[in-house]
Amino acid sequence: MTENLANKKEGTTVCPECGSTTILFDPTRGEHVCASCGLVLSEHAVDTGPEWRAFTHEELEKRSRTGAPTSYRFADKGLSTTISWSDRDAHGRKLSPSRRAQIYRLRRWNIRTTVRRSLADGLIELSRIASQMGIPNDVSETAALLYRRAVEKRLTRGHPVSAMAAAAVYLACRIHRIPRPLDEVVAQAKSDRKDVSKCVRVLIRRLSQDFPRPTAINFIPRFAAELGLSTKTQRRAIEIMKKAQETGITAGKDPSGLAAATIYIASILEGERRTQRQIAEVAHVTEVTVRNRYKELCKKLGIKIKV
DNA sequence: CTTTAGACGAAGTATTA
DNA sequence: TAATAATTCGTCTAAAG
Numbered sequence: 539m540t541e542n543l544a545n546k547k548e549g550t551t552v553c554p555e556c557g558s559t560t561i562l563f564d565p566t567r568g569e570h571v572c573a574s575c576g577l578v579l580s581e582h583a584v585d586t587g588p589e590w591r592a593f594t595h596e597e598l599e600k601r602s603r604t605g606a607p608t609s610y611r612f613a614d615k616g617l618s619t620t621i622s623w624s625d626r627d628a629h630g631r632k633l634s635p636s637r638r639a640q641i642y643r644l645r646r647w648n649i650r651t652t653v654r655r656s657l658a659d660g661l662i663e664l665s666r667i668a669s670q671m672g673i674p675n676d677v678s679e680t681a682a683l684l685y686r687r688a689v690e691k692r693l694t695r696g697h698p699v700s701a702m703a704a705a706a707v708y709l710a711c712r713i714h715r716i717p718r719p720l721d722e723v724v725a726q727a728k729s730d731r732k733d734v735s736k737c738v739r740v741l742i743r744r745l746s747q748d749f750p751r752p753t754a755i756n757f758i759p760r761f762a763a764e765l766g767l768s769t770k771t772q773r774r775a776i777e778i779m780k781k782a783q784e785t786g787i788t789a790g791k792d793p794s795g796l797a798a799a800t801i802y803i804a805s806i807l808e809g810e811r812r813t814q815r816q817i818a819e820v821a822h823v824t825e826v827t828v829r830n831r832y833k834e835l836c837k838k839l840g841i842k843i844k845v
Numbered sequence: 846c847t848t849t850a851g852a853c854g855a856a857g858t859a860t861t862a
Numbered sequence: 863t864a865a866t867a868a869t870t871c872g873t874c875t876a877a878a879g
Contacts, residue, residue, distance in 0.1 A: 792870070813848065824871055829850070849878075854871105861866070 657689050664703040667726045671718065673711065681710035684741065693744050697737050701729035705737035709749050716760060717752035719794060719822050754788060755779050757797035757821070764820040765812050767805060775804035781839055791831065795823045799831030 661682055668678035685706040688694055694702050704727035711718045720738070724731045742749055755776055762772040778800045782788050788796055798821035805812045814825045821828070 795870080815848075825849085826851095826872080827870060830870085833850090847879085850876080851874100853874085855873105856869105856871075858869080859867085862864085 657686070660685050660689065660694065660699045660703050660706075663700050663728070664706055667704055667707050667723065670726045671707070671722065673707065673718075674714075674716075677710050677714045677716065678707070680713055681706040684709055684745065687745055688741060691744060693740055697740070698729045698733050700727050701733035702737045702741075703727070704729060704734045705741055708734070708738060709741055712749050712752060715750065715752075715756050717756050717793075722822065752793050754783075754791075754793040754796040754800070757794055758801060761797055761801055761817070761820050765801070765805070765816060767801070767810055767812070768808070771801075771804045771808040771810050774808055775800040778803055778835065778839070782835055785838055792823065792827065794821045795827040795831050797821060798823055798828045799835055802828055802832050803835060 664681055664685055665678065668681060673681075681703075685703060688702060688706065704723050708718065708720055708723045711723075720735060721731065724734050727734060758772060758775050758779065762769075762775065775797075779788075779796070782796070782800070798817045801821075802812065802814060802817050805817075814828045818825045818828050
């Protein structure tokens, strides 16, 4: 842990578990999470390291600027300026005719660029979905950026605004390696699953960008946190998952179910038992799936559990 | 009464021809 | 595009604690 902190001050945080250098910060929990293996690095980030260390774009902006931070979530990036329709200047004097013509053109451009309904509506809807899901700010920023690019490329035409916004949120979570099941996003969206997944496909195809597929390990930290499990148990679950992946029994299986199963095993092994029911609930799978996966894991990995 | 185990067909998904 | 295989889900029954 000490060398970890030293690294942090150098500005090169490395995950001690897997060596990955991509560390994400979850502002709502105050935790740094490894993007690759899901290990929570510093629960006590508050009293380690310098205050000003910025892990995300948004933090950086908050600390290095005066005034409100800019945000992709607002149609004008939060830098709104309006031009009044009065034909007098700041001192109340009448404007010259040429000046009036100039201001008139400015007004038109101002309106043309800021009042783009589809963009504005989409970003509002997007923020609503993200906040209802309790998604970290930097993730919803990513979602907003995706949505902007979709609008620029005219990909939103023919698709419900709500569905496209939900798709952006879903993909942003994947980019940040804190995947949420599509159904969880759909639950907050005002569109049905069909429309949302159609939008997801459009974005994946037309936005030339890599959208990493969720790995079972990516689900473990969130499930463990929601179940109130210790980081020790969480690490144990990740250990088991790695072994499972090496033996190749994870192919084609639902990552959520796999994560749920390893957590179930780890919680028993570490004396923090949770019922299949509890785990199935946070993982959004059924108890049946938890059972099948954990039975298979125990058999293939030679893990014995006392019932 | 709660938790777990196991079995069945139904339903949605990925792969293949 | 259609057929095939593998997977998960919902429900039911039963046993164990």
